[in-house]
Amino acid sequence: MSEGSASMIGAALKVSGLDVDYVAEGSSTQVLSGVGLELPQGETLGLVGESGSGKSTTIRAALRLLGDSARVRGSVEVCGTDVYGARPGALRKLRAxxxxxxxxxxxxxxxxxxxxxxxxxxxxVRVRGVDRATALDKAETMLTAVGIRNPGRCLRQFPHQLSGGMLQRVVIAAGLMADPRLILADEATSALDVSTQAEVLGLIAEQQRSRNLAVMFVTHDLHLAASMCDTVAVMHGGRVVESLAGRYLFDTAEDPYTRGLLQATPTLGGTR
Structure with a gap:
């Protein structure tokens, strides 16, 4: 098997022993401790937990986007690249x-x-050196793929002229322009109404199937995580306290914090 073939069937994301501290004015605050995650190509990994549990920090740490005040220990591999060992040029190429x-x-x-x-x-244009006309043609194709009915007009508009749902479709299309292997969706649908949310989630799932994408999905919605994700990792206090199959999330959770989250989920029935 060639090196390229081997990389395509491996994990899109591997996080091991990830610790993150923020240092300010001589004091240090730990926000992630010993985080370990693995996301195989073609699968979806959900990160759930209350606000402040470390979900968004984990995503930003995976792309080395935490800034100079962060002190990071552990290892992160994205699509076979050691993120914290990569040179700036290689890191830009990976992100792009x-x-x-x-x-x-x-x-x-x-x-x-x-x-x-x-x-x-x-x-x-900037990273791959594609000429602007070819890039615009591809942008129009991608907008069509994500359900924009008049892509030519959309390309000429400004962000304020589009609805939230259309803008989210544009962001997804822009992300797919370079044919990535990994999507990191950080609360990507929480700002949308329910019907638009369902459309965007269906779009992400469709693109994942057709392109064999790996998807990390951060959400507060446990039912959504259970229905969309192959694996769900539950975070609390900067740690992964439990990791289990999405379809068994409500049936097999053992950690007290996970069970508390599930019991706090509102339902339509029962005593109010």
């Missing part, structure tokens, strides 16, 4: 070509004074 980051508010991912077209094409 192998990973798509979808954040909670799509407006934070787009420059408000740039049209959609240039924003979507920037990675292909």
């Amino acid at each position: 070509e192998q990973v798509a980051l979808i954040q909670q508010d799509p407006r934070n991912s787009l420059n408000p004074v740039r049209r959609i077209g240039p924003s979507m094409c920037e990675r292909l």
